[in-house]
Amino acid sequence: MLPSVAVMLMLLSFTYGENPAIQVILTNKGLQQGVHEATGLIQEKLEKLTLPDISGRINILIGHVDYTLTGVTITKCDLPEPTVKFFQEHTGFTVSILGLSVALTGDWSTHFGLIHDGGSFDMAIFNLALTSAVELGRDAKGHLSVTSISCDAQIGDLGVKFYGGASKIFQPFVDYFKGHFIKRIKDRICPALEENIDMLESHLQAMNVSFDVDQVLTLDVPLTGSPIVTAASMKLGFKGEFYSIKTHEEPPFVAHPFILPEQPDYMLSVGLSEFTLNSALYGYFSAGELQVHINESMVPPKSPVHLNTSSMGMFVPQLPKQFPGLLMDLQVYARQAPTFSLQPGVVKLGVQAAVNAFAIEPNGTQIPLFILNVDTQFSGKVWTADEKLKGSVMMDNFTLTLVSSKVGTVRIDALENTVWAGMKLMILPEVNEKLGNGIILLRTKHAQLINSVLKMEKEFIAFFSDAQILQTEENFNK
Numbered sequence: 001m002l003p004s005v006a007v008m009l010m011l012l013s014f015t016y017g018e019n020p021a022i023q024v025i026l027t028n029k030g031l032q033q034g035v036h037e038a039t040g041l042i043q044e045k046l047e048k049l050t051l052p053d054i055s056g057r058i059n060i061l062i063g064h065v066d067y068t069l070t071g072v073t074i075t076k077c078d079l080p081e082p083t084v085k086f087f088q089e090h091t092g093f094t095v096s097i098l099g100l101s102v103a104l105t106g107d108w109s110t111h112f113g114l115i116h117d118g119g120s121f122d123m124a125i126f127n128l129a130l131t132s133a134v135e136l137g138r139d140a141k142g143h144l145s146v147t148s149i150s151c152d153a154q155i156g157d158l159g160v161k162f163y164g165g166a167s168k169i170f171q172p173f174v175d176y177f178k179g180h181f182i183k184r185i186k187d188r189i190c191p192a193l194e195e196n197i198d199m200l201e202s203h204l205q206a207m208n209v210s211f212d213v214d215q216v217l218t219l220d221v222p223l224t225g226s227p228i229v230t231a232a233s234m235k236l237g238f239k240g241e242f243y244s245i246k247t248h249e250e251p252p253f254v255a256h257p258f259i260l261p262e263q264p265d266y267m268l269s270v271g272l273s274e275f276t277l278n279s280a281l282y283g284y285f286s287a288g289e290l291q292v293h294i295n296e297s298m299v300p301p302k303s304p305v306h307l308n309t310s311s312m313g314m315f316v317p318q319l320p321k322q323f324p325g326l327l328m329d330l331q332v333y334a335r336q337a338p339t340f341s342l343q344p345g346v347v348k349l350g351v352q353a354a355v356n357a358f359a360i361e362p363n364g365t366q367i368p369l370f371i372l373n374v375d376t377q378f379s380g381k382v383w384t385a386d387e388k389l390k391g392s393v394m395m396d397n398f399t400l401t402l403v404s405s406k407v408g409t410v411r412i413d414a415l416e417n418t419v420w421a422g423m424k425l426m427i428l429p430e431v432n433e434k435l436g437n438g439i440i441l442l443r444t445k446h447a448q449l450i451n452s453v454l455k456m457e458k459e460f461i462a463f464f465s466d467a468q469i470l471q472t473e474e475n476f477n478k
Helices: 002-011 028-046 167-206 274-286 412-437 473-477
Strands: 022-027 054-059 064-078 083-087 092-112 115-138 144-163 210-212 217-220 233-238 241-244 268-273 291-295 327-334 339-343 346-360 366-385 388-405 447-457 460-469
Touching: 022 028, 028 064, 028 083, 028 460, 054 167, 083 115, 092 144, 115 167, 144 167, 217 274, 241 274, 268 274, 274 339, 327 366, 339 447, 366 447, 388 412
Parallel strands: none
Antiparallel strands: 022 233, 022 268, 054 064, 064 092, 083 092, 092 115, 115 144, 210 217, 217 241, 268 460, 291 327, 327 346, 339 346, 346 366, 366 388, 447 460
């Protein structure tokens, strides 16, 4: 049962701040579906499991027999689907397994006085019942923590058949000492379970709460507080802030609180605030990454305007006279960090940039020509379809302002209209074609998202989805 719980905990990724910028809700549907998908895998693995040796001493009326059961292997396992419930009182969950039956085989050896003997055995354990309660929390560094708070194991009955050696002598005493076997096995179940919970806790504590997204950005995702558990769900809050690896500079804005609606018909609900998106943009801006050089090779061949002093003469009359026949280069950079604004049904992006125009002499020398400010507002929509994230974008506003010129008059209105038309006729259609094709929704080694729905709300994106756990060897081992 523990591996299925571990997989679900890993699906919830791992944050620390005043207001969580990312929220994740695991519903009861998600909890039950995860258990359902994992039960078959667990049963398959149990049937290939070799258990630790069992040894002890039994009084069989004619004396004490020291015994050891070795190579104990499960040959068949009838595992009923466990019952898992959120445990509101202790901020965790309870797991109950009733009616588990297991068939085992192995070797036996005995020491009775001076007599040493051995052989093989078959054993059947009937109606094993296990109930465990686990508490979830958050450690000082923002990791999810898991602690066993109770465990109870009971075995209904046990049958054993010995083969080889002096088995005919011992077999009549099985009913007499099987209670000893039951106690020895029962006493091992809870410690073994708690050991595995401790291993899971160690794994959680070793997980990173900060990830390098690329060579520029890192994402901080410690838990902001302990999980909130109700009878129907568990909610986790994450910091969800991007930083520049170079500067690690805090943005001049903070995460605002938001209420992520719970959707019990979906396994997972995820809320992503505009703070997270804007912190990424600020991280790129503070690292000096929001700049680009545009030259003639990047201009579409069909464009009516090209980056040379002759073509640009229609907007800057003195340009071809002062610098005839030269190629041009544009240095475009953000004056401020771009910002997303999320509203119901729509996302807006404001960009404030500047353009430095240069003429390029044959020896490569750059001659400064003029500087423009560019203020642009985009709006777009994002949705899910065919298990892909898709979108569209349009330009709402485009304004050019002359900052300075070393080549006389710049016909701003004409240049503005030409660029606006070029964006609408050539750039945006290509962008919208790619956005319309979409990108595949999140798929990891452990799970993939299905039946997903995305909604744009005020200051956050709400994402509701089911998740399909991928039953792999790695999932079980972890």
